[in-house]
Amino acid sequence: MKFVLSLITFFPAAAALLFAAVPTGRPGRFFLRAWVAVAAIEMVLVVALWVAYDPHGGYQFTESLPWIPSAGVGYHVGVDGISLPLLAMTAVLFLACAIYSLREARRPRAYVCLFLGLQTVCTGVFVALDLIVFFVFFDLSIVAMYFLIAGWGHGEAAKAAALKFFLYTFVGSVVLLLGFIGLFLASSPHTFDIVALTKADPLAGRGLYAGVVLLALGIGFAIKTPTVPFHTWLPPAHTEAPAAGSAILAGVLLKLGTYGFVRIAMPLLPGAWRRFALVFIILGALSAVYGALVALAQRDFKRMIAYTSVNHMGFVVLGIGAAGVLAGTDAQARTLAVTGAVTQMVSHGLITGALFLLSGVLWDRTASYDIEAHSGLAGPAPAFAGLTAVAAFASIGIPGFSGFVAEFQIFAGSLGSQVAATAIAVSSIVVTAALFLRALQRMLAGPLHLPERPSGVARFADLTTREAAAVVPLLVASAAIGVAPRWLLDVIEPAARNLVHLVGG
Amino acid sequence: MKENPAALAPELALVVAAVVGAVASGWLPRRRQWAVRLLAAGACVGGLVATALAMLGPPERVFDGSYAIDPATNAARVVVLGAALVVIGLSAEPLRAHPHESEFYVLLLLASAGAIALVGADDLLTVFAAYLLASVPSYGLVGLLRDRTGSEASLKYYLLGALFGIVMLAGATVLVGLGATSSYPGLREALDSAPRAAVAFGAVCVTAGLLFKIGGVPAQFWVPDAVDGASVPAAAFVTTIPKIGGLGAAFRFFTEALPAGRVDWALLVAVTAACTMTLGNFAAFAQTRVKRLLAYSTIGQVGYLLMAVAVAGRNGLAQQALWYYLAAYTVTNLAAFAVVAELPAARTLSDYRGLAHHRPLLAGSLAVSLLGLVGTPPTALFVGKLEIFTAVIHGGYTWLAVLAILNTVASLYYYLRWLVPAFLHAPSPHPAVLSSGGTWSAATAYAAATATVILGVGAAAVLPLGAGHLLP
Numbered sequence: 001m002k003f004v005l006s007l008i009t010f011f012p013a014a015a016a017l018l019f020a021a022v023p024t025g026r027p028g029r030f031f032l033r034a035w036v037a038v039a040a041i042e043m044v045l046v047v048a049l050w051v052a053y054d055p056h057g058g059y060q061f062t063e064s065l066p067w068i069p070s071a072g073v074g075y076h077v078g079v080d081g082i083s084l085p086l087l088a089m090t091a092v093l094f095l096a097c098a099i100y101s102l103r104e105a106r107r108p109r110a111y112v113c114l115f116l117g118l119q120t121v122c123t124g125v126f127v128a129l130d131l132i133v134f135f136v137f138f139d140l141s142i143v144a145m146y147f148l149i150a151g152w153g154h155g156e157a158a159k160a161a162a163l164k165f166f167l168y169t170f171v172g173s174v175v176l177l178l179g180f181i182g183l184f185l186a187s188s189p190h191t192f193d194i195v196a197l198t199k200a201d202p203l204a205g206r207g208l209y210a211g212v213v214l215l216a217l218g219i220g221f222a223i224k225t226p227t228v229p230f231h232t233w234l235p236p237a238h239t240e241a242p243a244a245g246s247a248i249l250a251g252v253l254l255k256l257g258t259y260g261f262v263r264i265a266m267p268l269l270p271g272a273w274r275r276f277a278l279v280f281i282i283l284g285a286l287s288a289v290y291g292a293l294v295a296l297a298q299r300d301f302k303r304m305i306a307y308t309s310v311n312h313m314g315f316v317v318l319g320i321g322a323a324g325v326l327a328g329t330d331a332q333a334r335t336l337a338v339t340g341a342v343t344q345m346v347s348h349g350l351i352t353g354a355l356f357l358l359s360g361v362l363w364d365r366t367a368s369y370d371i372e373a374h375s376g377l378a379g380p381a382p383a384f385a386g387l388t389a390v391a392a393f394a395s396i397g398i399p400g401f402s403g404f405v406a407e408f409q410i411f412a413g414s415l416g417s418q419v420a421a422t423a424i425a426v427s428s429i430v431v432t433a434a435l436f437l438r439a440l441q442r443m444l445a446g447p448l449h450l451p452e453r454p455s456g457v458a459r460f461a462d463l464t465t466r467e468a469a470a471v472v473p474l475l476v477a478s479a480a481i482g483v484a485p486r487w488l489l490d491v492i493e494p495a496a497r498n499l500v501h502l503v504g505g
Numbered sequence: 506m507k508e509n510p511a512a513l514a515p516e517l518a519l520v521v522a523a524v525v526g527a528v529a530s531g532w533l534p535r536r537r538q539w540a541v542r543l544l545a546a547g548a549c550v551g552g553l554v555a556t557a558l559a560m561l562g563p564p565e566r567v568f569d570g571s572y573a574i575d576p577a578t579n580a581a582r583v584v585v586l587g588a589a590l591v592v593i594g595l596s597a598e599p600l601r602a603h604p605h606e607s608e609f610y611v612l613l614l615l616a617s618a619g620a621i622a623l624v625g626a627d628d629l630l631t632v633f634a635a636y637l638l639a640s641v642p643s644y645g646l647v648g649l650l651r652d653r654t655g656s657e658a659s660l661k662y663y664l665l666g667a668l669f670g671i672v673m674l675a676g677a678t679v680l681v682g683l684g685a686t687s688s689y690p691g692l693r694e695a696l697d698s699a700p701r702a703a704v705a706f707g708a709v710c711v712t713a714g715l716l717f718k719i720g721g722v723p724a725q726f727w728v729p730d731a732v733d734g735a736s737v738p739a740a741a742f743v744t745t746i747p748k749i750g751g752l753g754a755a756f757r758f759f760t761e762a763l764p765a766g767r768v769d770w771a772l773l774v775a776v777t778a779a780c781t782m783t784l785g786n787f788a789a790f791a792q793t794r795v796k797r798l799l800a801y802s803t804i805g806q807v808g809y810l811l812m813a814v815a816v817a818g819r820n821g822l823a824q825q826a827l828w829y830y831l832a833a834y835t836v837t838n839l840a841a842f843a844v845v846a847e848l849p850a851a852r853t854l855s856d857y858r859g860l861a862h863h864r865p866l867l868a869g870s871l872a873v874s875l876l877g878l879v880g881t882p883p884t885a886l887f888v889g890k891l892e893i894f895t896a897v898i899h900g901g902y903t904w905l906a907v908l909a910i911l912n913t914v915a916s917l918y919y920y921l922r923w924l925v926p927a928f929l930h931a932p933s934p935h936p937a938v939l940s941s942g943g944t945w946s947a948a949t950a951y952a953a954a955t956a957t958v959i960l961g962v963g964a965a966a967v968l969p970l971g972a973g974h975l976l977p
Binding site for chain 2: 066067068069070071132135136139140143147150151159163166167170171174175177178181182184185
């Protein structure tokens with residue numbers, strides 16, 4: 001068990017290298033099936049990790065090796081109650097994407113290798129306990145996603161969207177690097193180790209310095225999350241990406257930003273976090289409302305889902321911001337807010353992943369995301385309609401799904417100190433409910449109508465077994481959290497309490 | 506005072522091999538000139554072995570204190586000799602049986618010896634002699650193919666080099682006049698009481714000469730023409746080896762020859778760095794020819810390197826950062842040039858379309874080298890940038906680090922302009938444009954790209970080699 005985290009992290013990349021080295025001539029199906037096998041093995045490993053994990057044990061399965069000692073960089077990895085659920089969500093979502101992509105016809109080998117590489121870097125971010133290890137994976141996630149959007153997106157517009165995505169998020173990542181260097185230089189002895197920096201709290205009492213470092217980290221993570229006003233890269237990237245790419249982008253990559261706040265910004269800069277918590281609360285509430293309102297105005301189904309991501313990530317930022325305000329609240333409420341924020345990260349990954357895969361199903365049938373152009377899909381495709389409706393309701397946050405558990409905790413934890421911001425954020429749920437119901441009604445109900453296509457007859461086949469096998473488990477997982485959340489919350493809560501204790505000074 | 510020639514074994518190996526090669530080229534048949542290539546490679550390997558031995562010994566100053574054998578000189582030897590080997594590797598095919606093949610290797614060896622001597626020189630006159638030894642063969646290398654653009658580029662390079670050489674000599678004269686000595690430790694002591702304006706004038710003039718060597722603003726005009734006009738091997742040489750010498754010389758000059766606090770050279774270098782990186786990166790935007798794009802990219806990279814010089818002496822990080830970055834930049838840049846050498850018919854960015862389809866490995870090497878130049882982990886330049894940014898922020902130049910960050914983002918854009926056709930565009934209807942230059946250049950590209958990653962992941966083993974005190 002000593003190197004289990006390294007195994008989980010690098011197994012997909014090793015598989016990708018192996019696939020890349022296989023002589024040409026193998027059919028594409030071979031790689032796509034092998035990918036499912038790799039993702040399934042990865043899933044089994046993560047489940048084993050979960051079973052062996054002790055919720056009250058702090059960082060576990062840690063590995064610490066010197067990497068570049070003269071630069072204060074070490075290969076330090078480990079998981080706690082915040083990273084483990086995200087790790088598990090990553091494994092589930094990649095498995096779903098592997099199943100969904102079994103029919104991918106365009107350059108399947110390169111496609112599979114990119115996804116496997118992406119799984120390694122996403123997993124790596126969640127297990128990293130060294131700022132540079134974190135950054136290496138964080139930065140590589142951008143490169144891999146760029147090639148995925150540009151290479152497998154919908155035509156020329158995809159290249160422009162991918163370029164915007166790359167440049168925009170790259171700005172965030174290099175600004176982040178400056179912040180990390182700021183932390184490094186403040187520590188004594190100089191180190192990039194997250195655990196050591198948490199213990200030392202090198203920026204305690206250094207107002208301006210800490211503020212500047214938090215600004216750098218804040219910009220870096222806010223771009224990745226994304227919160228308003230740094231969200232403009234997100235809608236085009238999502239609209240143009242292939243379905244599985246969108247699912248990973250929304251499900252996992254956005255979490256790298258919010259996870260960064262929770263793993264790095266809050267524990268390493270507790271004083272500055274408390275001081276500027278209000279900024280994050282306002283940004284969170286603003287993102288929630290803005291995301292919902294702009295989503296309401298969309299005609300494009302996928303773009304609409306993309307904007308609801310801005311809304312949902314706004315809740316997360318609100319929750320972690322509220323955890324930094326001590327007045328008018330107690331540690332229990334703040335723990336609730338952080339637990340809710342982490343649950344929301346997991347929940348959003350599952351639900352939005354499902355929604356993006358379903359939008360991919362739509363594109364495969366009609367090559368359009370236009371809400372107005374579709375109607376009456378429930379007739380020929382009852383399974384598609386049913387699952388879309390379930391996913392939409394889960395995304396709205398109705399009880400019985402993970403979104404409810406997450407958002408309820410965030411709001412309950414934030415309300416004590418932030419009545420106004422919480423009320424504003426809660427009101428955005430009404431907007432998301434309206435927009436999803438409107439979209440469902442237009443597309444699923446009424447007489448059958450499909451967009452004009454130059455070739456082919458107007459018919460809409462229902463979900464295939466492959467598509468259902470990819471989407472259903474995500475929604476089942478969401479429902480499992482919604483109905484019986486203790487198995488998840490028991491893991492998150494101790495770590496959240498620990499974090500709140502650190503931020504509480 | 507030691508006058509032991511064995512201390513200069515790596516430099517002497519290059520010079521002796523150059524002389525032997527020059528003589529031999531007179532009677533070697535054109536088809537047998539590979540013997541000179543072998544000789545040159547042998548000299549580089551021999552020099553590397555001698556350097557390894559020198560690293561085990563204590564630092565020393567030789568020849569009346571005019572030459573220092575210390576960690577910086579040894580680092581320069583390793584990087585220059587390694588770079589020369591890579592250049593020899595990628596020039597095997599483009600120059601095979603060329604009428605001037607032997608001359609190319611002879612000039613390469615002499616210029617490499619000059620670059621090393623620039624770093625080792627601990628005396629203003631030695632620096633100037635090294636400047637000439639490094640420059641004069643370079644003019645010849647650029648114009649060696651004797652075509653129209655090459656000759657024009659060579660002439661421009663030569664004229665600018667002569668101009669900046671005179672400026673440098675003038676500056677050295679002033680400083681020697683003020684200090685009554687040309688040795689760095691002596692100057693450092695004497696200049697402390699000399700008139701400030703005169704010291705500043707001399708220092709600026711010497712800096713100008715070194716800026717010409719490294720292609721920094723305002724002496725960068727020759728770079729795009731020389732790189733575009735020269736053969737690919739000469740372009741690969743001129744964008745790496747002279748820069749190593751010039752930057753190492755600047756680092757030693759500022760920290761060892763100028764008294765601390767007498768002139769604010771750090772601000773001068775910081776502003777130069779800022780202008781150089783910004784000009785290089787933004788001028789690269791509009792380029793459509795791969796060699797010109799790489800030329801401007803190297804100007805941008807020199808800007809980052811100058812940042813390390815700007816904070817030289819402020820902390821122990823700068824020197825280690827400079828040498829690591831130089832090594833990382835050299836191997837990464839040479840990897841990109843090796844890809845260019847492997848595809849001699851592809852001259853513009855759009856010629857590269859469909860490369861990933863025809864040559865996946867070569868396209869992979871190109872991606873590693875170009876993303877490496879951006880500083881994407883885990884390549885070597887990521888660690889290099891991390892080191893330099895850390896040194897710069899630690900040295901109090903946070904604004905410079907922020908500017909460098911903005912430049913890095915800008916640079917990503919033009920590197921992607923090259924990668925997008927290679928990876929995302931449909932293969933060209935004329936696949937002949939992607940025909941292979943030969944086995945050696947391809948192998949060099951793969952090896953250099955692999956080395957970029959290994960150097961990054963294994964940075965722990967390499968970083969300390971650039972550290973260690975310079976001799977006073």
